[in-house]
Amino acid sequence: MMQKTLFDKIWEAHEVNQLDDGSSVFYIDQHYIHEVTSPQAFSGLRQRGVEVFRPKQTIATADHNVPTQNQHLPIKDPASAAQLLTLSQNCSEFGVSLFDLEHKWNGIVHVIGPELGLTQPGMTVVCGDSHTSTHGAFGAIAFGIGTSEVEMVLASQALMLNKPKSMKIEVKGDLNPGVSAKDLALYLISELGTDGGTGYFVEYCGSAIRKLSMESRMTLCNMSIEMGARGGLIQADEITFDYLKDLEFTPKGEEFDNMLERWRELKTDEGALFDISYSFDADHILPMITWGTNPGMAIPLNSTIPDPVRSDGSPHKEFLSAMNYMDLAGGESMLGKPIDYVFLGSCTNGRIEDLREFAKYVKGHKKADTVTVWIVPGSRKVMEQAISEGIEDALQLAGFELREPGCSACLAMNEDKIPPGKYCVSTSNRNFEGRQGPGSRTFLASPKTAALAAINGWIAV
Amino acid sequence: MSFNPIKRIVSPAVLLPLDHVDTDQIIPARFLKATSREGFGKHLFSSWRYQKNEEPDPEFVLNGKNGKGEILLVGENFGCGSSREHAAWALHDYGFRVVVAKSFADIFRGNAMNNGIVPVELKLAEHEELLNYIRKNPEAELMLDLPSETIQVKGSDKLKFNFVINPFRKECLTMGTDLVDSLITRKEEISQFEQNRKQK
Ligand code: SF4
Numbered sequence: 001m002m003q004k005t006l007f008d009k010i011w012e013a014h015e016v017n018q019l020d021d022g023s024s025v026f027y028i029d030q031h032y033i034h035e036v037t038s039p040q041a042f043s044g045l046r047q048r049g050v051e052v053f054r055p056k057q058t059i060a061t062a063d064h065n066v067p068t069q070n071q072h073l074p075i076k077d078p079a080s081a082a083q084l085l086t087l088s089q090n091c092s093e094f095g096v097s098l099f100d101l102e103h104k105w106n107g108i109v110h111v112i113g114p115e116l117g118l119t120q121p122g123m124t125v126v127c128g129d130s131h132t133s134t135h136g137a138f139g140a141i142a143f144g145i146g147t148s149e150v151e152m153v154l155a156s157q158a159l160m161l162n163k164p165k166s167m168k169i170e171v172k173g174d175l176n177p178g179v180s181a182k183d184l185a186l187y188l189i190s191e192l193g194t195d196g197g198t199g200y201f202v203e204y205c206g207s208a209i210r211k212l213s214m215e216s217r218m219t220l221c222n223m224s225i226e227m228g229a230r231g232g233l234i235q236a237d238e239i240t241f242d243y244l245k246d247l248e249f250t251p252k253g254e255e256f257d258n259m260l261e262r263w264r265e266l267k268t269d270e271g272a273l274f275d276i277s278y279s280f281d282a283d284h285i286l287p288m289i290t291w292g293t294n295p296g297m298a299i300p301l302n303s304t305i306p307d308p309v310r311s312d313g314s315p316h317k318e319f320l321s322a323m324n325y326m327d328l329a330g331g332e333s334m335l336g337k338p339i340d341y342v343f344l345g346s347c348t349n350g351r352i353e354d355l356r357e358f359a360k361y362v363k364g365h366k367k368a369d370t371v372t373v374w375i376v377p378g379s380r381k382v383m384e385q386a387i388s389e390g391i392e393d394a395l396q397l398a399g400f401e402l403r404e405p406g407c408s409a410c411l412a413m414n415e416d417k418i419p420p421g422k423y424c425v426s427t428s429n430r431n432f433e434g435r436q437g438p439g440s441r442t443f444l445a446s447p448k449t450a451a452l453a454a455i456n457g458w459i460a461v
Numbered sequence: 462m463s464f465n466p467i468k469r470i471v472s473p474a475v476l477l478p479l480d481h482v483d484t485d486q487i488i489p490a491r492f493l494k495a496t497s498r499e500g501f502g503k504h505l506f507s508s509w510r511y512q513k514n515e516e517p518d519p520e521f522v523l524n525g526k527n528g529k530g531e532i533l534l535v536g537e538n539f540g541c542g543s544s545r546e547h548a549a550w551a552l553h554d555y556g557f558r559v560v561v562a563k564s565f566a567d568i569f570r571g572n573a574m575n576n577g578i579v580p581v582e583l584k585l586a587e588h589e590e591l592l593n594y595i596r597k598n599p600e601a602e603l604m605l606d607l608p609s610e611t612i613q614v615k616g617s618d619k620l621k622f623n624f625v626i627n628p629f630r631k632e633c634l635t636m637g638t639d640l641v642d643s644l645i646t647r648k649e650e651i652s653q654f655e656q657n658r659k660q661k
Binding site: 019021025037048050065080083145148159194199412413433 | 480483485486489490491493494496498508537542543544545546564568575576628640641642643645650654655
């Protein structure tokens, strides 16, 4: 029999049918929706006069467009309020469960799905959001879709897709102390490029990956889209099963044991072929930071911004335009660069492990006076855990405040916007021009680097 | 979503030959609060198109004399980043029906086809040839012929290039239908699949 990859196995198990042109009718197990990319899909259903086909397999949350303070008060911005109201009306009309603002399970869609046990190994998971790749950390095929596709899943629990090519990324050895999954992700994107993964689905493997916690695996898989890949997955193992046990939506007792048996079989066969394979040594990887306007423009923290002139003397136009936007120059060092804002949060680094890490480095210090810091938990559960673990107290002592959950300054749809021209060290995933607010300048980095910047007022190690 | 069927499009090309244009540039997040699909065209490329005082920036191509047309020519990895379909809606609302690129980001490509926009991926050399020609002849018209999967400078068979599009998607674009309808007709098949899976 032909050896198969984990991706092949999950893919084949979800093919309803193969069509003549080579595409597949592809079954979706778990569908998540949020307020920004779903309204037009529901209107589509209404226009066609169809119901949601499997309402139990869709879960809704309010996250992109929500305030991160005083969530108990009415929302000030009328357009945001209307969008959230539309979500709740759509959910009740079509019978979809919604974890609305202040619900104990509310939070960023890619934080709550995993922490509630809704995302499980072997599943197919989609959401109208590109960072759905996060859920691949559980050994699931998870990817972002557009609103028309949201409508397809609502209407039929299926999509029509062409199977992507497969890419293997092996990371051998051990990550150095102080190097996080975020550094690893930025390193891989800087090596492979922001379109290095286009057309591919990635499997991450190797000893450095196996040792990552579930939170770290989610950070890594989350950033797969930033190299253009549709998604990235990691074979489930004991770390995955321990994490999943006893969560709200994971099967319990005997049913869990039965699932475990099936989950343990979900792995890439020895000798299975990938369309392309890369291998990296973990000990080459250092703490990373971005200097430019896409996540691939990343360098080790202690190195300098690259020269915008190529070795053949020709100008590197993209670098020049990024440097112009960021007001930085080739050869400049990142260390010591003064910054104005720090954002800890997002579906990349808004989990409890990230808050713990941030708190660890700010403990016993004071927030720098020159810096505004937003600490935004990825979910209400994360927020509550941070309070019960004493993280909030430690943060307050150091002069920081814990806000309420949401996407916040990751995409700046709410009032959490970085002002024009200001520099922000951000644990989110995109440093595109204007991503964190018109004219904002973003340095993507790990929670540790964010913490050190928050207490120093500049980029530090 | 229904759109006008596309078979042949003849139009001058609007040039934005940048690489890695992400969906935050095509339509920034602050415009995503709407709950309908209409009206995004005025925000297309907003940060580049308008100055700080919200006046049109005369330097930006859409505000110039060659800024209107049904065909947009871009560089590589167009539409990377967010999955927001608002990017496709904004392009369509502005009037674009065809985007010619060296390459597209995966999600954008799908979103485009679901909204009556033909993504045309050309080989690097051909892309360059076309771009150079239009730079020299900005008034030249391009002609897309979807059934034959070709795009050419109108009247020049020398500057005529093939591209590839999934046959089923091509059919949808030429008929003006979308995949939602097609999937709805398959619900029985999908239910059967669910049944079989339970028994395993
Ligand atoms: S945190 Fe950022 S990347 Fe994640 S879902 Fe929200 S907006 Fe998207």
